Amino acid sequence: MPKLSLLTVEQLCFERDDRHTFEPIDFAVDRGEIMQVEGPNGSGKTTLLRLLTTALQPSSGAIIYAGQPITLCRYEYLSDILYLGHQSAVKMNLTAAENLRWMATGGIDSTRDALSAVQLSGYDDVPCYNLSAGQQRRVALARLFMTNAKLWFLDEPFTAIDKQGVSLLENCLREHVKRGGAVVLSTHQDLAIDGLRKTSCVPHADQGAL
Amino acid sequence: MASGFSAYLRRDLLLAYRRRGDAASPLIFFIMVSTLIPLGITPESARLAEIAPGIIWVMALLATLLSIDAIFANDYQDGSLEQLLISPHLLAMPVLGKTAAHWMVTGLPLTLASPLLGVMLSLPAQGYVPMVASLALGTGCLSLIGSVGAALTVSLRKGGLLLSLLVMPLYMPVIIFGSATVQSAIDGFAWSGPLAILGAMLAASIALCPLAAAGALRITSVN
Numbered sequence: 444m445p446k447l448s449l450l451t452v453e454q455l456c457f458e459r460d461d462r463h464t465f466e467p468i469d470f471a472v473d474r475g476e477i478m479q480v481e482g483p484n485g486s487g488k489t490t491l492l493r494l495l496t497t498a499l500q501p502s503s504g505a506i507i508y509a510g511q512p513i514t515l516c517r518y519e520y521l522s523d524i525l526y527l528g529h530q531s532a533v534k535m536n537l538t539a540a541e542n543l544r545w546m547a548t549g550g551i552d553s554t555r556d557a558l559s560a561v562q563l564s565g566y567d568d569v570p571c572y573n574l575s576a577g578q579q580r581r582v583a584l585a586r587l588f589m590t591n592a593k594l595w596f597l598d599e600p601f602t603a604i605d606k607q608g609v610s611l612l613e614n615c616l617r618e619h620v621k622r623g624g625a626v627v628l629s630t631h632q633d634l635a636i637d638g639l640r641k642t643s644c645v646p647h648a649d650q651g652a653l
Numbered sequence: 654m655a656s657g658f659s660a661y662l663r664r665d666l667l668l669a670y671r672r673r674g675d676a677a678s679p680l681i682f683f684i685m686v687s688t689l690i691p692l693g694i695t696p697e698s699a700r701l702a703e704i705a706p707g708i709i710w711v712m713a714l715l716a717t718l719l720s721i722d723a724i725f726a727n728d729y730q731d732g733s734l735e736q737l738l739i740s741p742h743l744l745a746m747p748v749l750g751k752t753a754a755h756w757m758v759t760g761l762p763l764t765l766a767s768p769l770l771g772v773m774l775s776l777p778a779q780g781y782v783p784m785v786a787s788l789a790l791g792t793g794c795l796s797l798i799g800s801v802g803a804a805l806t807v808s809l810r811k812g813g814l815l816l817s818l819l820v821m822p823l824y825m826p827v828i829i830f831g832s833a834t835v836q837s838a839i840d841g842f843a844w845s846g847p848l849a850i851l852g853a854m855l856a857a858s859i860a861l862c863p864l865a866a867a868g869a870l871r872i873t874s875v876n
Contacts, residue, residue, distance in 0.1 A: 493735075496739045497739060498735055498738055498739055498874065498875075499875060500875065517741070518741045519741075520741075521739055521740065521741035522741045524739070526735075526736070526739055528732050528735060529732070530730070530731055530732025530735070531731070531732060532731055532732040532733040532735070532736045533731065534668065534731065534733065535731070536668055536671035536672055537667070537668070537671070541667070545660070545664055546736070570671075
C-alpha cells in the first residue's frame, strides 16, 4: 500500500467566469514538509490556497486529507487547518490582545506570550489602528503561536515584515514541521529553510474560452 | 455550538462599543426624523396622533435598513468573514450572534427611545405599551430578515440599493402588523392579536433567517 500523504491534491482546477485560472495542479504534502507555491502575479496562488481552505469550490479535481476526500471529512479537516490570507482578519478597532483572543484555537494560552513571540510585547492593549502595517501583520502572525492546527496555509505571510521578522517566521515554520505539522505557503521570497519543496501555479495555456 | 453564538455576540457588541458614533447613527436618525415630522406636517396633536403609529414604525424600519448592510460588510472587507466561513462549526450560530448584536445596538435602543417619540408625536396614552411591545418584537424581525439580504449582497461593491429592494417586501408584513398593534390599542380594540402575529413572525425568523443568511454567505463568498 502506498504511503498516505497528509494532504494530496489531484488534478485541481478552478474556473471563474468560464475561464480556467491555472493548469491542473497535483502535489502532495506530508507531515514535516513545507511546500512553497510559486508563480507570477495573477497565476492563481491565492485561488489555490483558498481552494485548499474550502473557501472556494474546485470545478474539478480532488483534495484528499489523510486518505479521505475533504468533502467526506469536512469537520476534521477544517478543525486541523489554519489559514492566513492577504486580508489578515485583524480588527482595527480591537487591541492586539483582543484580536488574538478571537482568533486563537489552541496552543499557547496567553495572548501575552504569543505577542512577545512576534516581538510585540507591551502592545497588548494598543488598538490595532495605532500599529504600523508591519506590526498589524505581526498581530495576525501571532495566531501561529496560538493554534493546534496541523496544516497551515499561509498566503504571502512575509508581506510588510522586516528581515528580523522573516527569520522569526522561518523559525516558527521550522518548529511547526518539527512537531509533525505541514505548511503550504505562497511567497516570492527565497526562504532559508532546509528541505523546502516547491510547486508552481502555471497560468492556464488558453487564458480564455474553455 | 452555542459558544459560536455568544463569542460573536460579545465580539460585535465590543466592536460597536469601540465605534459608538457609527453605532448610534440609526438611533439619532430615528429621533431626528421623528422630531421633524411635527414641524413639517402639523403640530396639531389630534392629526399627529392619527399618523403617529405609522410614522414611528416607518422610521424604525428605515433606521434598521440604514445600518443592516454593515452587519457582514466590515467582516468581509478585513477577511474575518472568510475565517468564519472556514471554521468547522455550524455557521448559523455565529450569524445569529451577529444579528442579535445588531438588534441590541439598533432595535433595542429604538424600542427604548420610542416612548419619547410618542410624546413628540402626541401618541394617545393607551398606545405606549403596545408600541414598545410591538417594536421590541418587530425590530428583532427586521434585523433577522435584513441579515439575509445583507448576506446576499455582501460581496457587491454597491449593494445598498439592491439590499433595500430585496428586504423591503419582506419587511411589509412586519410594519403592517406592527402599526396595526398600536392602532388597535388607540382605537380601543384588543391588540394582542396583531402582537401575537408579530411574535410568531419573530419565532419563525429566529429559526429560519440565520440558516438562510448562512447559506447566502456561502454562496456569495465564492467570488
